[in-house]
Amino acid sequence: MHTPPFRLARTSTITSGSSALNAVDGRPDGCCAPSEAQLAELNRRTRLAELDAHLHCSIIGTCLGTHELRKLVPKFTGLDRLRATDLEIHHAAVELAIEGGTGGKALQKALDERYAGAIRLFNKAKGSDAVLALWREALKSGDIPPAYWALMTHRQATTSMRQTAFGDVHMLSHLVGAANRADIRRLVALEEENASLHAKIDRQQNRSHEMSAQRDSAVQKLAEHAARTSAQGSDEVAMLRAEVGTLREALTTRDERVALHTSRREAAELRLAAEQESTRALRTRLEEMDALVKILQAEASALERAVQAPADDPSRYSVETLPMPQGMRIVYVGGRPRSNNAIRRLVESAGGQMTVHDGGIEDRKGLLAATLRGADIVVFPVDCIDHDSMNMLKRICERGQITWYPLRTASVASFVELIGRLNADAQTKGQAGGPPRFCLRHG
Structure with a gap:
């Protein structure tokens, strides 16, 4: 029998070539040598249904968008494509991935086609360290979905590697709460940039005025000198005209730079005004929500005190906590x-x-x-x-x-x-x- 009825271990048959040699003459033992089908099976990527069930939720939520799931999931479930909520679509997709039937294969195919480039890139990695290095580069660049799918199904991915990637993706979700703080930081940065631009433009305008005064003085001096030396020959006159042209070109260049910085300052002021308006709207909305939450908490607390059951008779609700004079x-x-x-x-x-x-x-x-x-x-x-x-x-x-x-x-x-x-x-x-x-x- 050339093919054993059990699945050979990867470490003993793939990484060590001497483990399948005959102890007598050093030739491969026919009953223990892996077949080509087994070698292909061991070298293939992990399928979606073969992954741990707790990973399916993060893979579906990270690597497939809601629009794509709405087109795919209703084909294998009884959900309505238009009326089902995003959460129902997501839960159905996770269940299809766990079951591993036709729906799971469709999800596998959609993920493989969508992230074929990342899969080819990760397949070129040699060893676990190289795979983790590619994953860290994806984290730095923010291109998470392709790298996440390629790592999870990589043939050399271990449980610890998958847990590491799962933890990284999980922690990224906590960064959403920092969006408001990022907006505030961006507003402060814009204000600082605006102040810096104002100072820079003021300096450039002062310098431009100085250069204009210097130019006028130089032009006047050159005109006077040209009048005095006009009799000395056309060569000197041409040289003076060239110098005047150079000064005029320098002034034109400086005016263009001033206009450019002025337009940038105006654009920065418009962005700052928009950010300030957005911040005021967000703060007003937050204050309204805080006030509503306090009112709802007070109503719920008052209602809970009013309908508490007494200890001696749990079946009867007490209304003694409702403070009201007799006969009111x-x-x-x-x-x-x-x-x-x-x-x-x-x-x-x-x-x-x-x-x-x-x-x-x-x-x-x-x-x-x-x-x-x-x-x-x-x-x-x-x-x-x-x-x-x-x-x-x-x-x-x-x-x-x-x-x-x-x-x-x-x-x-x-x-x-x-x-x-x-x-x-x-x-x-x-x-x-x-x-x-x-x-x-x-x-």
Whole structure:
């Protein structure tokens, strides 16, 4: 039997030629010598399906774009090419790579065709050190996807080499968070460049003025000298004219340089203005998002405290944390039916009363003044009430001296956060000096 039924080890059959020699006469042993098919199998590149499963996600995400995956993945899955999200497409591609079927082969083919040049370059590398050197050069140049695919499937790539490349690609993702800091650094660099250009142009303009004055003086002197020496011959006159032409050419060259630096300064100023405007917009957006996050955190915290279950009876929710005087009457204008019912249950569980007016959808707006009569406070969500009802409500509250509070949304969390905030303000004022100036019941 010339071909053994098992796969020969690479190190014993490829790197050492004496391991397959006959111990008696030094000739290759027929039963242990690798066949040409086995040698080709050992020297081939690693397939995508043969790689460790935890590497597929980074390979698909780094080496194949979303547009290309949208054309390829739906052919082998039930995903809709137009409606599926980018994450669903990515997950499906990773699953196809792990399964290694027809879809995995299609991914392998697409990667090989796309990065054929990098594969040929890496195949020329001799030894692991040469492969790692090519990978480091790709990291420095920023051309990551071709080198990453070529290294992962290289026939001499080891587990440690793949883990090193995987770690490098993983750490590159953390650099995205530094984009804003890079923009700021670029803005500072542009400002410094602009100041340097201003100083340089000022120096050049001063030098140009000096040269113009020198030229005028020289021209005047040359004209006077030419007038005095005109009788001395045409040769001297020609020499003087040539010198005047040289000075004029030098002045023209200097004027062109001044114009060039002026245009560069103006372009730098335009870039600086654009960067400053972009920075202001980003800062404004960041402040708005920070304020929204704080509001959402306060609402979530207040809602969590309001619906905590007591320790003695976990099946019953506690509303004791909703600070509300007994018999307090709240009028809620607008909102949504489901949220209004939940808010009503919270208020009644805390010992208060709540009257709901939908702002004129089913309840008549003419009954709004009668509904507000005798209310301690009036609450309305700004996202679920029409402008006409809101303006009418404010006028009625001002005439009746009733305290009204707008809510950010019609959610239960916004209402609970308002009650907690009013109670905290009242307690703070009470601790600061004497009885509180604000009362949750009387305003």
